[in-house]
Amino acid sequence: MAIEEIVQNALKALLYEVVTNPKPGLVDPVDVGSHPDMNVYMFIDSSLSLGKYFVQAAEIGFNFAGQDLRQMFELLRQAGIKAEKAMFAATNNVNTHKGAVFSLGLFDCASSYCQKHGGNEFEIIQMMTKGLVKHDLGKKSETAGERQFLQYGKGGVRAEAEVGYPLVRNVALPFLAQTSGDLNTRLLDTLMKIVSEIEDSNLIKRAGNVEVIDWAHKQAQKYLSLGGYGTQAGKQFMLELNRIFKEKNYSLGGSADLLIITIFMGLQRGMI
Numbered sequence: 335m336a337i338e339e340i341v342q343n344a345l346k347a348l349l350y351e352v353v354t355n356p357k358p359g360l361v362d363p364v365d366v367g368s369h370p371d372m373n374v375y376m377f378i379d380s381s382l383s384l385g386k387y388f389v390q391a392a393e394i395g396f397n398f399a400g401q402d403l404r405q406m407f408e409l410l411r412q413a414g415i416k417a418e419k420a421m422f423a424a425t426n427n428v429n430t431h432k433g434a435v436f437s438l439g440l441f442d443c444a445s446s447y448c449q450k451h452g453g454n455e456f457e458i459i460q461m462m463t464k465g466l467v468k469h470d471l472g473k474k475s476e477t478a479g480e481r482q483f484l485q486y487g488k489g490g491v492r493a494e495a496e497v498g499y500p501l502v503r504n505v506a507l508p509f510l511a512q513t514s515g516d517l518n519t520r521l522l523d524t525l526m527k528i529v530s531e532i533e534d535s536n537l538i539k540r541a542g543n544v545e546v547i548d549w550a551h552k553q554a555q556k557y558l559s560l561g562g563y564g565t566q567a568g569k570q571f572m573l574e575l576n577r578i579f580k581e582k583n584y585s586l587g588g589s590a591d592l593l594i595i596t597i598f599m600g601l602q603r604g605m606i
Protein backbone atom coordinates (compact mmCIF):
# COMPACT_ATOMS: atom_id res chain seq x y z
CA MET A 335 0.00 0.00 0.00
CA ALA A 336 1.36 3.42 -0.96
CA ILE A 337 1.80 6.21 1.59
CA GLU A 338 -0.86 8.22 -0.30
CA GLU A 339 -3.41 5.49 0.41
CA ILE A 340 -2.58 5.43 4.13
CA VAL A 341 -2.98 9.22 4.28
CA GLN A 342 -6.28 9.03 2.40
CA ASN A 343 -7.56 6.40 4.83
CA ALA A 344 -6.64 8.65 7.77
CA LEU A 345 -8.63 11.55 6.30
CA LYS A 346 -11.51 9.25 5.34
CA ALA A 347 -11.63 7.95 8.93
CA LEU A 348 -12.09 11.47 10.31
CA LEU A 349 -14.83 12.29 7.79
CA TYR A 350 -16.66 8.94 8.07
CA GLU A 351 -16.84 9.34 11.87
CA VAL A 352 -18.31 12.83 11.83
CA VAL A 353 -21.03 12.06 9.24
CA THR A 354 -22.20 8.98 11.16
CA ASN A 355 -25.45 9.80 12.99
CA PRO A 356 -27.17 10.01 15.43
CA LYS A 357 -24.20 9.78 17.85
CA PRO A 358 -25.03 10.47 21.53
CA GLY A 359 -23.70 13.88 22.57
CA LEU A 360 -21.31 14.07 19.61
CA VAL A 361 -21.30 16.31 16.55
CA ASP A 362 -22.86 14.94 13.36
CA PRO A 363 -24.53 16.58 10.34
CA VAL A 364 -27.97 16.42 11.97
CA ASP A 365 -27.08 17.87 15.36
CA VAL A 366 -24.15 19.28 17.33
CA GLY A 367 -24.86 17.13 20.40
CA SER A 368 -23.33 18.60 23.58
CA HIS A 369 -20.93 20.82 21.59
CA PRO A 370 -22.62 24.17 20.84
CA ASP A 371 -19.22 25.60 19.82
CA MET A 372 -18.79 23.06 16.97
CA ASN A 373 -20.58 21.88 13.83
CA VAL A 374 -19.95 19.45 11.00
CA TYR A 375 -18.40 22.12 8.75
CA MET A 376 -15.83 22.86 11.45
CA PHE A 377 -14.96 19.15 11.55
CA ILE A 378 -14.43 19.18 7.78
CA ASP A 379 -12.12 22.21 8.11
CA SER A 380 -10.32 20.56 11.03
CA SER A 381 -9.87 17.29 9.10
CA LEU A 382 -8.44 19.03 6.04
CA SER A 383 -6.05 21.07 8.20
CA LEU A 384 -4.47 17.76 9.26
CA GLY A 385 -3.73 16.49 5.72
CA LYS A 386 -0.13 17.72 5.76
CA TYR A 387 0.44 16.16 9.20
CA PHE A 388 -0.76 12.74 8.06
CA VAL A 389 1.71 12.89 5.15
CA GLN A 390 4.50 13.82 7.60
CA ALA A 391 3.49 11.10 10.07
CA ALA A 392 3.51 8.48 7.28
CA GLU A 393 6.90 9.71 6.04
CA ILE A 394 8.34 9.56 9.57
CA GLY A 395 7.17 5.94 9.80
CA PHE A 396 8.43 4.98 6.36
CA ASN A 397 11.85 6.60 6.73
CA PHE A 398 12.68 5.64 10.32
CA ALA A 399 15.72 3.36 10.35
CA GLY A 400 16.63 3.26 14.07
CA GLN A 401 16.12 0.48 16.61
CA ASP A 402 14.44 2.39 19.44
CA LEU A 403 10.91 3.19 18.30
CA ARG A 404 10.52 5.77 21.09
CA GLN A 405 12.73 7.97 18.92
CA MET A 406 10.24 7.62 16.08
CA PHE A 407 7.52 8.74 18.52
CA GLU A 408 9.60 11.80 19.47
CA LEU A 409 9.76 12.81 15.79
CA LEU A 410 6.01 12.24 15.46
CA ARG A 411 5.34 14.31 18.57
CA GLN A 412 7.15 17.31 17.11
CA ALA A 413 4.95 17.08 14.01
CA GLY A 414 1.90 16.51 16.25
CA ILE A 415 2.49 19.70 18.23
CA LYS A 416 2.51 21.69 14.96
CA ALA A 417 -0.57 19.80 13.75
CA GLU A 418 -2.47 20.70 16.92
CA LYS A 419 -1.68 24.36 16.20
CA ALA A 420 -2.90 24.03 12.60
CA MET A 421 -6.09 22.39 13.87
CA PHE A 422 -6.76 25.14 16.39
CA ALA A 423 -6.11 27.76 13.68
CA ALA A 424 -8.66 26.06 11.40
CA THR A 425 -11.33 25.87 14.12
CA ASN A 426 -10.89 29.25 15.81
CA ASN A 427 -9.41 27.53 18.89
CA VAL A 428 -12.04 24.84 19.31
CA ASN A 429 -10.78 21.36 20.26
CA THR A 430 -12.20 19.18 17.51
CA HIS A 431 -9.46 16.61 16.98
CA LYS A 432 -6.81 16.88 19.70
CA GLY A 433 -7.21 13.22 20.64
CA ALA A 434 -7.25 12.17 16.99
CA VAL A 435 -4.03 14.09 16.24
CA PHE A 436 -2.42 11.89 18.85
CA SER A 437 -4.09 8.52 18.21
CA LEU A 438 -4.60 8.64 14.44
CA GLY A 439 -1.13 10.14 14.05
CA LEU A 440 0.27 7.10 15.83
CA PHE A 441 -1.66 4.65 13.64
CA ASP A 442 -0.81 6.47 10.42
CA CYS A 443 2.90 6.49 11.35
CA ALA A 444 2.93 2.86 12.57
CA SER A 445 1.07 1.62 9.46
CA SER A 446 3.57 3.28 7.22
CA TYR A 447 6.46 1.83 9.27
CA CYS A 448 4.93 -1.64 8.85
CA GLN A 449 4.74 -1.17 5.06
CA LYS A 450 8.51 -1.06 4.97
CA HIS A 451 9.57 -3.20 7.92
CA GLY A 452 6.63 -5.55 8.45
CA GLY A 453 5.13 -6.11 11.89
CA ASN A 454 1.84 -5.38 13.57
CA GLU A 455 0.66 -1.78 13.94
CA PHE A 456 -0.65 -2.22 17.49
CA GLU A 457 2.63 -3.71 18.68
CA ILE A 458 4.67 -1.00 16.95
CA ILE A 459 2.58 1.62 18.81
CA GLN A 460 3.28 -0.15 22.11
CA MET A 461 7.00 0.08 21.40
CA MET A 462 6.72 3.73 20.33
CA THR A 463 4.91 4.81 23.50
CA LYS A 464 6.65 2.61 26.08
CA GLY A 465 6.93 4.54 29.36
CA LEU A 466 4.75 7.44 28.15
CA VAL A 467 2.42 7.57 31.19
CA LYS A 468 5.39 7.68 33.56
CA HIS A 469 7.17 10.24 31.40
CA ASP A 470 4.22 12.63 30.86
CA LEU A 471 1.92 12.30 33.86
CA GLY A 472 2.03 12.99 37.60
CA LYS A 473 3.79 16.35 37.38
CA LYS A 474 1.62 19.03 35.77
CA SER A 475 -2.14 19.57 35.93
CA GLU A 476 -2.74 21.71 32.84
CA THR A 477 -4.71 19.36 30.59
CA ALA A 478 -7.73 17.19 31.42
CA GLY A 479 -5.56 14.08 31.07
CA GLU A 480 -2.93 15.41 33.46
CA ARG A 481 -5.54 16.40 36.05
CA GLN A 482 -7.36 13.07 35.85
CA PHE A 483 -4.16 11.17 36.47
CA LEU A 484 -3.52 13.16 39.66
CA GLN A 485 -7.16 12.92 40.76
CA TYR A 486 -8.17 9.36 39.78
CA GLY A 487 -4.91 7.69 38.75
CA LYS A 488 -6.23 7.16 35.21
CA GLY A 489 -3.74 7.42 32.35
CA GLY A 490 -6.26 8.36 29.62
CA VAL A 491 -5.26 8.16 25.98
CA ARG A 492 -1.56 7.73 26.81
CA ALA A 493 -2.31 4.57 28.81
CA GLU A 494 -4.39 3.23 25.89
CA ALA A 495 -1.46 3.79 23.56
CA GLU A 496 1.07 2.16 25.89
CA VAL A 497 -0.89 -1.08 25.93
CA GLY A 498 -1.48 -0.92 22.15
CA TYR A 499 -5.15 0.15 22.06
CA PRO A 500 -6.52 -3.29 23.12
CA LEU A 501 -10.10 -2.05 22.90
CA VAL A 502 -9.62 -1.35 19.20
CA ARG A 503 -7.51 -4.42 18.52
CA ASN A 504 -9.48 -7.04 20.45
CA VAL A 505 -12.99 -5.63 20.63
CA ALA A 506 -13.94 -2.88 18.14
CA LEU A 507 -12.13 -4.15 15.04
CA PRO A 508 -13.38 -7.78 15.32
CA PHE A 509 -16.84 -6.37 16.06
CA LEU A 510 -16.77 -4.14 12.95
CA ALA A 511 -15.65 -7.11 10.84
CA GLN A 512 -18.80 -9.07 11.69
CA THR A 513 -21.33 -6.21 11.38
CA SER A 514 -23.73 -6.05 8.46
CA GLY A 515 -26.16 -3.52 7.05
CA ASP A 516 -25.45 -0.02 5.79
CA LEU A 517 -22.22 1.69 6.81
CA ASN A 518 -23.96 4.19 9.11
CA THR A 519 -25.53 1.32 11.10
CA ARG A 520 -22.26 -0.62 11.22
CA LEU A 521 -20.34 2.41 12.51
CA LEU A 522 -22.99 3.41 15.07
CA ASP A 523 -23.05 -0.12 16.47
CA THR A 524 -19.25 -0.18 16.56
CA LEU A 525 -19.23 3.15 18.41
CA MET A 526 -21.58 1.73 21.05
CA LYS A 527 -19.47 -1.41 21.35
CA ILE A 528 -16.56 0.92 22.20
CA VAL A 529 -18.73 2.92 24.64
CA SER A 530 -19.71 -0.35 26.38
CA GLU A 531 -16.08 -0.84 27.50
CA ILE A 532 -14.12 2.43 27.33
CA GLU A 533 -13.02 4.75 30.14
CA ASP A 534 -13.60 7.96 28.21
CA SER A 535 -11.69 10.83 29.87
CA ASN A 536 -13.85 13.31 27.99
CA LEU A 537 -16.98 11.84 29.58
CA ILE A 538 -15.38 11.83 33.06
CA LYS A 539 -14.46 15.48 32.62
CA ARG A 540 -17.96 16.46 31.50
CA ALA A 541 -19.67 14.54 34.32
CA GLY A 542 -17.12 15.51 36.98
CA ASN A 543 -17.06 11.95 38.37
CA VAL A 544 -15.87 8.46 37.41
CA GLU A 545 -19.14 6.70 38.26
CA VAL A 546 -20.48 7.96 34.92
CA ILE A 547 -18.34 5.31 33.19
CA ASP A 548 -20.34 2.46 34.69
CA TRP A 549 -23.60 4.20 33.71
CA ALA A 550 -22.38 4.67 30.11
CA HIS A 551 -21.28 1.03 29.87
CA LYS A 552 -24.77 -0.11 30.91
CA GLN A 553 -26.52 2.19 28.40
CA ALA A 554 -24.35 0.92 25.56
CA GLN A 555 -24.87 -2.72 26.59
CA LYS A 556 -28.63 -2.15 26.59
CA TYR A 557 -28.48 -0.60 23.09
CA LEU A 558 -26.50 -3.58 21.79
CA SER A 559 -28.79 -6.11 23.46
CA LEU A 560 -31.78 -4.45 21.74
CA GLY A 561 -30.11 -5.38 18.44
CA GLY A 562 -28.42 -2.08 17.58
CA TYR A 563 -29.44 0.57 15.09
CA GLY A 564 -30.80 -1.94 12.58
CA THR A 565 -33.78 -2.62 14.88
CA GLN A 566 -36.68 -0.30 15.69
CA ALA A 567 -36.06 -0.67 19.45
CA GLY A 568 -32.33 0.00 19.09
CA LYS A 569 -32.97 3.06 16.93
CA GLN A 570 -35.48 4.47 19.43
CA PHE A 571 -33.08 3.90 22.31
CA MET A 572 -30.27 5.66 20.43
CA LEU A 573 -32.46 8.73 19.93
CA GLU A 574 -33.34 8.65 23.63
CA LEU A 575 -29.65 8.37 24.57
CA ASN A 576 -28.81 11.36 22.37
CA ARG A 577 -31.50 13.36 24.21
CA ILE A 578 -30.16 12.32 27.64
CA PHE A 579 -26.53 13.07 26.72
CA LYS A 580 -27.48 16.55 25.50
CA GLU A 581 -29.61 17.22 28.58
CA LYS A 582 -26.71 16.28 30.89
CA ASN A 583 -24.08 17.94 28.65
CA TYR A 584 -22.24 14.61 28.39
CA SER A 585 -19.97 13.82 25.47
CA LEU A 586 -17.96 10.88 24.18
CA GLY A 587 -14.91 12.49 22.57
CA GLY A 588 -12.57 9.62 23.46
CA SER A 589 -15.01 7.03 22.12
CA ALA A 590 -15.29 9.03 18.89
CA ASP A 591 -11.51 8.93 18.61
CA LEU A 592 -11.41 5.16 19.03
CA LEU A 593 -14.13 4.86 16.37
CA ILE A 594 -11.89 6.95 14.09
CA ILE A 595 -9.00 4.54 14.70
CA THR A 596 -11.24 1.53 14.15
CA ILE A 597 -12.49 2.98 10.85
CA PHE A 598 -8.89 3.68 9.81
CA MET A 599 -7.81 0.11 10.56
CA GLY A 600 -11.02 -1.21 8.95
CA LEU A 601 -10.14 0.67 5.76
CA GLN A 602 -6.52 -0.50 5.89
CA ARG A 603 -7.67 -4.11 6.23
CA GLY A 604 -10.45 -3.93 3.62
CA MET A 605 -13.34 -4.42 6.08
CA ILE A 606 -15.02 -1.24 4.86
Ligand SMILES: CC(C)(COP(=O)(O)OP(=O)(O)OC[C@H]1O[C@@H](n2cnc3c(N)ncnc32)[C@H](O[C@H]2O[C@H](COP(=O)(O)OP(=O)(O)OP(=O)(O)O)[C@@H](O)[C@H]2O)[C@@H]1O)[C@@H](O)C(=O)NCCC(=O)NCCS
Nearest residue numbers: 411414429432433434436477478479480490491535587588
Ligand atom coordinates in the same frame (compact mmCIF):
# COMPACT_ATOMS: atom_id res chain seq x y z
C1 LIG B 1 -1.59 13.17 24.73
C2 LIG B 1 -2.47 14.36 24.35
C3 LIG B 1 -3.68 13.83 23.62
C4 LIG B 1 -2.75 15.18 25.58
O1 LIG B 1 -4.06 15.32 26.06
P1 LIG B 1 -4.57 15.20 27.53
O2 LIG B 1 -3.44 15.39 28.50
O3 LIG B 1 -5.74 16.06 27.70
O4 LIG B 1 -4.92 13.67 27.60
P2 LIG B 1 -6.31 12.85 27.70
O5 LIG B 1 -7.37 13.62 28.37
O6 LIG B 1 -5.97 11.52 28.23
O7 LIG B 1 -6.75 12.66 26.22
C5 LIG B 1 -6.85 13.68 25.28
C6 LIG B 1 -7.96 13.38 24.31
O8 LIG B 1 -7.96 12.00 23.89
C7 LIG B 1 -9.30 11.57 23.70
N1 LIG B 1 -9.58 10.45 24.66
C8 LIG B 1 -10.12 10.51 25.88
N2 LIG B 1 -10.21 9.31 26.46
C9 LIG B 1 -9.73 8.44 25.57
C10 LIG B 1 -9.57 7.03 25.59
N3 LIG B 1 -9.90 6.29 26.65
N4 LIG B 1 -9.05 6.45 24.49
C11 LIG B 1 -8.70 7.20 23.42
N5 LIG B 1 -8.85 8.54 23.33
C12 LIG B 1 -9.34 9.14 24.41
C13 LIG B 1 -10.18 12.80 23.95
O9 LIG B 1 -10.26 13.55 22.70
C14 LIG B 1 -11.53 13.83 22.17
O10 LIG B 1 -12.22 14.76 23.00
C15 LIG B 1 -11.91 16.07 22.59
C16 LIG B 1 -13.19 16.92 22.62
O11 LIG B 1 -13.37 17.25 23.89
P3 LIG B 1 -14.10 18.60 24.37
O12 LIG B 1 -15.42 18.29 24.88
O13 LIG B 1 -13.96 19.66 23.37
O14 LIG B 1 -13.20 18.87 25.59
P4 LIG B 1 -12.28 20.03 25.88
O15 LIG B 1 -11.52 20.48 24.70
O16 LIG B 1 -11.47 19.58 27.00
O17 LIG B 1 -13.24 21.25 26.29
P5 LIG B 1 -14.71 21.37 26.91
O18 LIG B 1 -15.64 21.26 25.73
O19 LIG B 1 -14.92 20.31 27.94
O20 LIG B 1 -14.73 22.75 27.48
C17 LIG B 1 -11.44 16.02 21.17
O21 LIG B 1 -10.09 16.44 21.13
C18 LIG B 1 -11.54 14.56 20.85
O22 LIG B 1 -10.47 14.19 20.00
C19 LIG B 1 -9.36 13.58 24.92
O23 LIG B 1 -9.71 14.96 24.97
C20 LIG B 1 -1.75 15.23 23.33
O24 LIG B 1 -2.55 16.34 23.07
C21 LIG B 1 -0.34 15.67 23.62
O25 LIG B 1 0.49 15.00 24.18
N6 LIG B 1 -0.07 16.78 23.14
C22 LIG B 1 1.28 17.24 23.07
C23 LIG B 1 1.76 17.15 21.64
C24 LIG B 1 1.59 15.80 21.02
O26 LIG B 1 2.14 14.85 21.48
N7 LIG B 1 0.81 15.70 19.97
C25 LIG B 1 0.49 14.46 19.34
C26 LIG B 1 1.63 13.88 18.56
S1 LIG B 1 1.60 12.17 18.42
Ligand SMILES: Nc1ncnc2[nH]cnc12
Nearest residue numbers: 352360361430587590591
Ligand atom coordinates in the same frame (compact mmCIF):
# COMPACT_ATOMS: atom_id res chain seq x y z
N1 LIG C 1 -18.02 13.92 16.22
C1 LIG C 1 -17.37 14.42 17.29
N2 LIG C 1 -17.99 15.25 18.15
C2 LIG C 1 -17.32 15.77 19.22
N3 LIG C 1 -16.04 15.50 19.51
C3 LIG C 1 -15.37 14.68 18.67
N4 LIG C 1 -14.09 14.24 18.68
C4 LIG C 1 -13.93 13.45 17.61
N5 LIG C 1 -15.07 13.36 16.89
C5 LIG C 1 -15.99 14.12 17.54
